Amino acid sequence: MTGTDENELLDSKQIHDEFGLSPSRLSELYTDRENTGCPEPDEIKGRLRRWKRGTIGPFLIAYRAAKASQSSVRPSLLAGPRDRLLSTSEVAKGMLGHKRTVTLLGWLHDRPGYFPEPDVVEITAGGRRRRFWYLGTVADWIAQRPGPGNTQSKAHTPAAAPAEDGDPEELLDTKQAAPMLGYSSHLELNRAIARGILPELARPDDLVRSDRGLTSNRYKRRRVVALALARQQVPTSSELAQRRMQAAMQALRAASDPDAVTIEALAEAHPGHGSTAAWKKTIDEACSITQAD
Known part of the structure; x- marks a missing residue:
């Protein structure tokens, strides 16, 4: 039952029970708070974060409303024959609801293994690559995809976490x-x-x-x-921004070529310091500062 006391402090489990948001998704929203707008906790004790109901409630309502307004309903393609071949545009726009095909192409290029490779690839006379997927391939992926795309109820049994003191190179x-x-x-x-x-x-x-x-x-x-x-640490947004800027400035000044300073390299060297968007913004700002020096 939803409480009424706006000043009551809620931890991640209580937020899940009341608002239906999983602790892992709350952690994602908080980690990327510069872009998601997730509010700072009203209380932090060690690794425990708690928000007042009046703080987290309005944010989650607004977040879900914005997410719902951006969602698109997939057409009746899913009911078609599984061996029907779909073009990149049909998959990206028709079945996945993206406005552009660049998102799907980005998955294939930057995130191998996340989305199935094309079932058929054709090379045109002009050398252009055309990709096609069977409807069944995409439908199966959608059924297993977490979030709004998955309309089936599934019970997952999380795997046991490997011991942290194992072989570091494993x-x-x-x-x-x-x-x-x-x-x-x-x-x-x-x-x-x-x-x-x-x-x-x-x-x-x-x-x-x-x-x-x-x-x-x-x-x-x-x-x-x-x-x-x-990820267990809880620095403030300003502290994270300052750390990213210091890291980016040091890397740019040490590099002979500014293009060699990448988001991936900085993120790997400084884990838990922010999302791709946050790092990109920091690198752009640091480049402007170093160019002005």
């Missing part, structure tokens, strides 16, 4: 890394990586290809552990 897949980072499944973790929430994991240490041709990212345990520890 390669972990996303199923092993997910519980260490507070995600209930590898699908949630893959989604966070694809959305730029965890730029620290944008570049895997290894890629493993299955017999079906699907790729799976692998990360060294030390990277996952470092990120997990960083």
Whole structure:
């Protein structure tokens, strides 16, 4: 039952019980608060964050309203024959609801293994690559996708988190890394990586290809552990911004070529310091400062 006391302090479990937002999603919104607008906690005790109902409630209402206004209803394509071939535009716009195909192409280029590779690839006379997917391939991916795309109820049993004191060079897949980072499944973790929430994991240490041709990212345990520890810290937005700026300035001044200073490299060197969007903004600002010096 929803409470009425706006000053009552709620932890992540109570927020989940009252507003239906999972602790991992709340953590994502808070980590990327510069872009999501998630409010600062009203109370912090060690690793425990608590918000007043009057603080978190209005934010979640506005957040969901904005999200609902951007959602699009997939047409009856899902009811078609599974062996029907769909173009990149039909998949991106018709089935996934994106305004442009660039999002889907970005997944294929930057996030291998997140979205299925095309079932058919044609090269035109002019050398242009045309990609096609079977409807069944896309429908199966949508059914397993976390969030609004998944209309089926599924019970997940989170895998046990590997011990943090294991071999630091051991390669972990996303199923092993997910519980260490507070995600209930590898699908949630893959989604966070694809959305730029965890730029620290944008570049895997290894890629493993299955017999079906699907790729799976692998990360060294030390990277996952470092990120997990960083996510447990609760610096303020201004502290994070200051740390990012210091890191970006040092990297730019040490680099012979400013283009060599990338979001991925900075995020990996400074885990838990912000999303892809936050790092990009910081690098742009740091470049302007160094150019003016």
